[in-house]
Amino acid sequence: MRLSNTLSKKIEELHPLEPGLVRMYSCGPTVYRYAHIGNFRTYLMADWIRRALESQGLQVIHVKNITDVGHMRQEILEQGEDKVIASAIAEGKTPQEISQFYTDAFHRDEAKLGILPATHYPKATDHIQEMIQVTRKLEEQGYAYEVQGNVYFSVSKFPDYGKLSGNIQKELLEGVRAEVDPLKRDPQDFTLWKAAEPGRVLKWPSPWGDGFPGWHIECSAMSTKYLGEQLDIHTGGVDNIFPHHEGELAQSEGAFGKTFVKMWVHGQHLLADGVKMSKSAANDYTLEDLEDKGFDAMAYRYLCLTVQYGSRLNFTFSALRAAQRGLQRLRNRVWGWSLEASPDASGSETEGWRQAFWERVNDDLDMPGALSLTWNMTRSDMPVKSRLGLLLEFDRILSLDLDSTIQQWSVPEHVIETEKRRATLRTQKDYSTADNLRKQLSDEGFILEDAVSGTRVRPKSTLEKRQERWKEFSSSKEISSLLHVPDRLDFSVGIVACNYISDVQRCISSILPLAEKHPLEILVVDNGSTDGTSAWLEDQAAQDHRMRVIHTDHVLGEAAAKNILLKQSLGTYMVLMDTSIEATEDFLTPLAQALSDESVGLAGPWGLRSRDLRHFDEIEEGQVDAIQAYCFAFRRAVLSEVDLMRESFRFYRNLDLEYSFCFLDMGYRIMAIGSLPLQRHEHRVWTSLADEERDNLSQNNFRRFLKRWGHRQELLVEPGGDHDHVEDHHHYTSG
Numbered sequence: 240m241r242l243s244n245t246l247s248k249k250i251e252e253l254h255p256l257e258p259g260l261v262r263m264y265s266c267g268p269t270v271y272r273y274a275h276i277g278n279f280r281t282y283l284m285a286d287w288i289r290r291a292l293e294s295q296g297l298q299v300i301h302v303k304n305i306t307d308v309g310h311m312r313q314e315i316l317e318q319g320e321d322k323v324i325a326s327a328i329a330e331g332k333t334p335q336e337i338s339q340f341y342t343d344a345f346h347r348d349e350a351k352l353g354i355l356p357a358t359h360y361p362k363a364t365d366h367i368q369e370m371i372q373v374t375r376k377l378e379e380q381g382y383a384y385e386v387q388g389n390v391y392f393s394v395s396k397f398p399d400y401g402k403l404s405g406n407i408q409k410e411l412l413e414g415v416r417a418e419v420d421p422l423k424r425d426p427q428d429f430t431l432w433k434a435a436e437p438g439r440v441l442k443w444p445s446p447w448g449d450g451f452p453g454w455h456i457e458c459s460a461m462s463t464k465y466l467g468e469q470l471d472i473h474t475g476g477v478d479n480i481f482p483h484h485e486g487e488l489a490q491s492e493g494a495f496g497k498t499f500v501k502m503w504v505h506g507q508h509l510l511a512d513g514v515k516m517s518k519s520a521a522n523d524y525t526l527e528d529l530e531d532k533g534f535d536a537m538a539y540r541y542l543c544l545t546v547q548y549g550s551r552l553n554f555t556f557s558a559l560r561a562a563q564r565g566l567q568r569l570r571n572r573v574w575g576w577s578l579e580a581s582p583d584a585s586g587s588e589t590e591g592w593r594q595a596f597w598e599r600v601n602d603d604l605d606m607p608g609a610l611s612l613t614w615n616m617t618r619s620d621m622p623v624k625s626r627l628g629l630l631l632e633f634d635r636i637l638s639l640d641l642d643s644t645i646q647q648w649s650v651p652e653h654v655i656e657t658e659k660r661r662a663t664l665r666t667q668k669d670y671s672t673a674d675n676l677r678k679q680l681s682d683e684g685f686i687l688e689d690a691v692s693g694t695r696v697r698p699k700s701t702l703e704k705r706q707e708r709w710k711e712f713s714s715s716k717e718i719s720s721l722l723h724v725p726d727r728l729d730f731s732v733g734i735v736a737c738n739y740i741s742d743v744q745r746c747i748s749s750i751l752p753l754a755e756k757h758p759l760e761i762l763v764v765d766n767g768s769t770d771g772t773s774a775w776l777e778d779q780a781a782q783d784h785r786m787r788v789i790h791t792d793h794v795l796g797e798a799a800a801k802n803i804l805l806k807q808s809l810g811t812y813m814v815l816m817d818t819s820i821e822a823t824e825d826f827l828t829p830l831a832q833a834l835s836d837e838s839v840g841l842a843g844p845w846g847l848r849s850r851d852l853r854h855f856d857e858i859e860e861g862q863v864d865a866i867q868a869y870c871f872a873f874r875r876a877v878l879s880e881v882d883l884m885r886e887s888f889r890f891y892r893n894l895d896l897e898y899s900f901c902f903l904d905m906g907y908r909i910m911a912i913g914s915l916p917l918q919r920h921e922h923r924v925w926t927s928l929a930d931e932e933r934d935n936l937s938q939n940n941f942r943r944f945l946k947r948w949g950h951r952q953e954l955l956v957e958p959g960g961d962h963d964h965v966e967d968h969h970h971y972t973s974g
């Protein structure tokens with residue numbers, strides 16, 4: 240088997256140190272939170288490597304550590320950065336109970352994804368003695384030094400430091416910038432053992448006093464204990480290469496004087512909707528998140544099969560839905576064929592397919608190639624028993640658990656009887672009764688599927704059931720544009736709703752009475768709500784034809800959600816409203832009056848003005864430079880000149896500045912009309928975020944804004960701020 244070795248930067252054939260036996264180590268989870276799907280992509284890579292090796296007759300000892308110390312730093316707990324941890328601690332849970340909880344969750348998720356359990360799952364806290372031993376060894380060999388109960392690895396003593404990550408100075412400096420430790424002799428040195436600060440719960444006695452181990456040392460110590468001083472394969476994500484794996488390598492080779500790992504294999508990043516996964520972007524999905532949306536865990540495994548581990552995988556819900564469909568179709572085949580024949584892959588016609596499959600797998604784990612070959616095989620003209628046999632054989636590597644469908648898809652006798660009756664009715668050309676029976680089966684949760692040998696009935700999948708409630712979209716691209724359609728009514732009031740159902744209800748019910756006076760529609764993007772908002776909106780729309788709802792299957796960025804509103808609007812005037820706003824009287828007439836002046840592009844009650852593009856002050860009347868997003872109105876026709884919103888604005892804040900400037904850029908004036916009968920309530924998205932997080936998100940957007948518009952002072956109503964005074968944020972604080 241050939242794999243990409245990060246150390247040599249080449250694709251190399253694996254030659255185990257001991258013939259027939261592969262020693263493999265995978266950096267495991269940090270158990271003070273749920274692992275996200277990006278982490279699981281790396282574990283899936285390791286799983287496919289292991290399955291491939293075992294299928295080829297090799298024995299694999301696989302170690303995956305559980306990091307229950309180190310990352311679980313006191314500071315993180317105290318700062319409450321992780322709300323789950325903070326609340327668990329507040330409830331009196333011990334760190335051990337918390338880590339056990341997340342360890343159990345990790346094992347459950349691995350099982351759902353069909354990941355083989357490792358041979359050993361050593362916990363860091365069970366191996367403190369081993370870590371102390373390796374650290375002592377490093378001291379003896381002159382690679383480590385102690386300062387006030389802290390022990391550091393002296394990077395300058397180990398000339399090979401940097402050979403794995405490429406020793407890029409900039410990268411090395413970035414790695415150390417985060418922690419400024421005056422006790423280190425050299426800022427590059429890293430911690431092997433850290434003295435416990437007063438009050439620390441997780442600490443152990445050591446030759447250097449009470450303390451706790453550094454992050455990298457656990458993997459050196461535990462890999463040695465279970466696999467010896469040399470490993471065949473070490474896996475991890477690319478973000479582990481530096482500093483973690485560079486540190487491991489230096490420690491193990493420094494302590495034992497041998498090549499630590501023959502083959503370093505790293506899985507590339509998983510992006511979500513094109514950006515890095517993070518809590519603040521609300522895209523750090525867990526497996527449970529996917530299941531809550533009706534997907535099978537196995538659909539995620541299938542999705543990971545479609546991109547080779549060395550390439551980035553951009554996770555989107557559209558892609559996951561396609562994966563779910565692919566999985567479903569493979570399951571249908573196994574299920575359908577198993578009713579016709581028993582699996583038998585012994586025929587000579589299977590050999591060519593088998594060889595081609597293994598060529599793909601052994602070629603740097605080309606799972607996309609192996610998967611597409613599997614599909615071609617299922618469409619080949621081999622007998623059903625051979626195709627079924629081979630599909631199940633390949634599935635021992637793909638591991639999509641296809642054969643479980645044979646048992647799971649049992650259908651009750653009365654359902655089969657109903658299906659037979661339906662088939663008979665059809666032969667008698669009584670289509671309407673037959674269709675009624677189909678509907679009856681569907682209501683009971685069964686679906687009819689046409690196969691070569693006739694129609695069969697099977698249970699609907701969770702996703703199929705979910706999709707029956709209402710359609711869900713995964714991106715603004717899936718929404719067709721009605722912008723070329725002539726105006727159908729006076730106003731489109733557009734609302735993005737994401738949870739906070741009472742706000743959504745208050746806002747919508749304050750606008751609906753205005754429909755007595757104006758032909759209007761209320762257009763709502765239900766942006767991945769999970770609190771019952773979706774069902775409420777659906778009910779309202781069913782009762783009131785003036786309401787239209789578009790559901791998304793996850794939380795889209797603010798600009799993307801608003802673009803859906805823009806694309807779907809049909810009113811002469813588009814009024815974007817925030818759910819924190821309540822209308823007390825008719826506010827639409829004055830807006831329409833202001834916008835009847837063709838030179839005015841944009842209007843709203845809360846304006847902003849700036850002299851230097853850095854500070855913006857709230858202005859309630861007259862010409863302004865921007866309108867705040869609470870209520871933001873323009874003629875729909877203007878959209879043919881002013882483009883849709885820039886979807887890189889995922890967070891809402893400052894998107895209003897950005898979009899206002901698109902209007903200024905096209906030569907339009909912007910007017911604030913302060914006297915509108917609108918009431919502002921608590922803005923819950925803003926108040927629900929931690930200070931630091933919302934500052935970060937706001938500033939990122941403000942930087943985006945400045946990058947595009949920062950030099951366009953001439954667009955301002957009153958340009959001429961002093962340029963010495965530059966700050967990267969603006970003044971209005973209302974959120």
Ligand SMILES: [Zn+2]
Nearest residue numbers: 266267458483
């Ligand atoms: Zn590790």
